[in-house]
Amino acid sequence: MSKETKYIFVTGGVLSSLGKGIAAASIATLLKNVGYKVSMLKADPYINVDPGTMSPLEHGEVFVTDDGAETDLDLGHYERFLDEDLSQDNNFTTGKVYSSVIERERRGDYLGKTIQVIPHIVGDIVDRIKKAGEGNDILIVEIGGTVGDIEGLPFLEAIRALRSEVGKSNGMFIHLTLVPYIKVAGELKTKPTQHSVGELRRIGISPDMIICRTEMPLNRELKDKIAASCGIERNAVIESPDMQSIYQVPLSFLNQNILEPIAQNLNLKNPKPNMQNWDNLVKRVIAPSTEVNLAFVGKYIDLKESYKSLTESIIHAGANLDTKVNIQWCDSEKIDSNNVAETLKDCDAILVAGGFGPRGVSGKIEAIKFARENKIPYLGICLGMQLSMIEFAKNVLKLEDANSIEFDENCKNPIIYLIDSFIDANGNKQLRTHTSPLGGTMRLGGYECDLLKGSLLAKIYNNANKIKERHRHRYEANPKYRAEFEKAGLIVSGESDGLIEAVEIKDHPFFLGVQFHPEFTSRLTKPNPAILGFIKAGIEYKNAR
Ligand code: GLN
Numbered sequence: 001m002s003k004e005t006k007y008i009f010v011t012g013g014v015l016s017s018l019g020k021g022i023a024a025a026s027i028a029t030l031l032k033n034v035g036y037k038v039s040m041l042k043a044d045p046y047i048n049v050d051p052g053t054m055s056p057l058e059h060g061e062v063f064v065t066d067d068g069a070e071t072d073l074d075l076g077h078y079e080r081f082l083d084e085d086l087s088q089d090n091n092f093t094t095g096k097v098y099s100s101v102i103e104r105e106r107r108g109d110y111l112g113k114t115i116q117v118i119p120h121i122v123g124d125i126v127d128r129i130k131k132a133g134e135g136n137d138i139l140i141v142e143i144g145g146t147v148g149d150i151e152g153l154p155f156l157e158a159i160r161a162l163r164s165e166v167g168k169s170n171g172m173f174i175h176l177t178l179v180p181y182i183k184v185a186g187e188l189k190t191k192p193t194q195h196s197v198g199e200l201r202r203i204g205i206s207p208d209m210i211i212c213r214t215e216m217p218l219n220r221e222l223k224d225k226i227a228a229s230c231g232i233e234r235n236a237v238i239e240s241p242d243m244q245s246i247y248q249v250p251l252s253f254l255n256q257n258i259l260e261p262i263a264q265n266l267n268l269k270n271p272k273p274n275m276q277n278w279d280n281l282v283k284r285v286i287a288p289s290t291e292v293n294l295a296f297v298g299k300y301i302d303l304k305e306s307y308k309s310l311t312e313s314i315i316h317a318g319a320n321l322d323t324k325v326n327i328q329w330c331d332s333e334k335i336d337s338n339n340v341a342e343t344l345k346d347c348d349a350i351l352v353a354g355g356f357g358p359r360g361v362s363g364k365i366e367a368i369k370f371a372r373e374n375k376i377p378y379l380g381i382c383l384g385m386q387l388s389m390i391e392f393a394k395n396v397l398k399l400e401d402a403n404s405i406e407f408d409e410n411c412k413n414p415i416i417y418l419i420d421s422f423i424d425a426n427g428n429k430q431l432r433t434h435t436s437p438l439g440g441t442m443r444l445g446g447y448e449c450d451l452l453k454g455s456l457l458a459k460i461y462n463n464a465n466k467i468k469e470r471h472r473h474r475y476e477a478n479p480k481y482r483a484e485f486e487k488a489g490l491i492v493s494g495e496s497d498g499l500i501e502a503v504e505i506k507d508h509p510f511f512l513g514v515q516f517h518p519e520f521t522s523r524l525t526k527p528n529p530a531i532l533g534f535i536k537a538g539i540e541y542k543n544a545r
Pocket of ligand 1: 356381
């Protein structure tokens with residue numbers, strides 16, 4: 001295989017939310033299953049330094065990498081498709097680029113030169129792309145946003161320049177557009193695609209392939225029309241119709257021989273991917289043998305994008321258990337002690353997801369109490385673990401005014417509190433103070449966790465002693481109450497450098513709270529053990545009903 005990295009640049013046209021990330025990840029998956037070493041990069045033209053401070057309502061989930069970067073949710077898709085851990089080098093924004101260029105300018109690194117978009121900003125973007133490509137056969141680079149956005153221009157200039165530098169056989173452009181179906185005319189329209197390609201050409205980029213998002217299949221004639229009007233090869237017009245599952249997309253692309261034009265462009269020899277395992281799993285996503293009902297208790301249920309990794313991890317577990325997991329979305333703000341039994345009566349498992357701020361907390365606590373008392377399988381993630389301890393403290397230990405200081409700074413019994421320091425994975429003491437600004441003050445990324453032998457947690461992780469999972473939180477369980485909890489039956493089954501990472505109830509078939517986010521490491525081909533164990537417990541509960 002060549003020592004040089006080949007680049008596939010993916011841009012989007014017409015409008016956003018077409019699934020550019022899924023298309024890019026699908027191509028990456030096919031190439032990985034040919035045997036190439038493939039990585040991916042998302043370059044985002046917005047100005048935020050990272051999405052860490054962006055509201056999930058506006059931007060969907062913040063995906064956390066193993067090395068602790070808060071990244072765009074597309075990185076989650078990349079990892080789930082590619083089954084590779086990505087890092088902070090696999091996502092950057094305009095904000096990050098400008099920060100580092102300005103920092104260098106202040107330091108005097110540019111020796112008095114005038115700092116300009118070209119060459120300095122564009123040069124920094126090119127350097128970052130090259131860095132992400134190092135050591136890989138192929139790097140897929142997705143440019144965020146839509147062609148025509150003002151803020152995207154330096155990024156497009158960067159990929160134009162980089163492709164000139166590496167040559168045609170080492171770089172290709174794929175443009176994803178929308179081919180809308182106009183109902184009243186009964187017609188698919190190619191004009192927006194032509195305009196969007198025209199816009200790209202104006203800045204010096206001629207796409208080598210066009211992927212058309214569409215509700216309807218495109219016939220040969222229409223594909224030929226797009227090829228002719230956009231100046232690309234006939235076999236390089238690929239359709240991407242709406243699918244029941246995103247995991248079908250690589251298979252749909254493969255059926256259309258997408259690797260043929262890619263191989264022609266990049267000079268690859270007869271790429272034949274092995275998608276057998278993938279194909280089997282997708283069949284179980286589409287037509288599973290059984291089903292189970294899961295109550296998903298959260299406060300962002302109108303915006304399911306903010307729980308993307310979690311809902312995907314549930315799909316992975318379901319596929320591996322040949323089960324359809326029906327998610328019953330329960331708005332925690334609407335749950336109270338009067339309606340909790342009615343709300344949760346049909347569910348076989350209850351999940352309380354992570355979250356920030358006091359909204360919806362009391363409803364989550366009611367759901368947890370219901371799961372605990374009725375012995376329904378329960379998984380609490382991050383805030384879901386913290387609240388399961390608060391619920392236990394209130395209702396079992398009868399501790400008055402038990403709370404998290406996130407919700408009441410002066411509560412009498414701070415079950416969840418803020419620690420000023422903790423020891424990080426490298427053994428360094430990290431300082432954390434309550435008064436820090438919001439951005440960049442969380443415990444982030446992968447940390448090792450020691451599992452209690454014989455515990456439920458150890459069992460579902462195949463009797464491992466140590467696991468590594470990712471975090472995104474500010475507050476911690478207060479060890480002061482540990483003995484009291486354990487005496488009453490809520491035991492600590494996971495620990496990391498003295499921090500409480502997991503709790504479970506001894507006298508319950510499956511009641512688990514984890515401070516980490518198991519969903520971030522789940523992949524279609526490798527479901528996360530905690531999620532898998534939880535769904536399995538739900539199936540057992542259903543069968544025993
Ligand atoms: N708000 C809690 C904390 O900061 C939990 C965070 C989460 O659920 N991701 O610790």
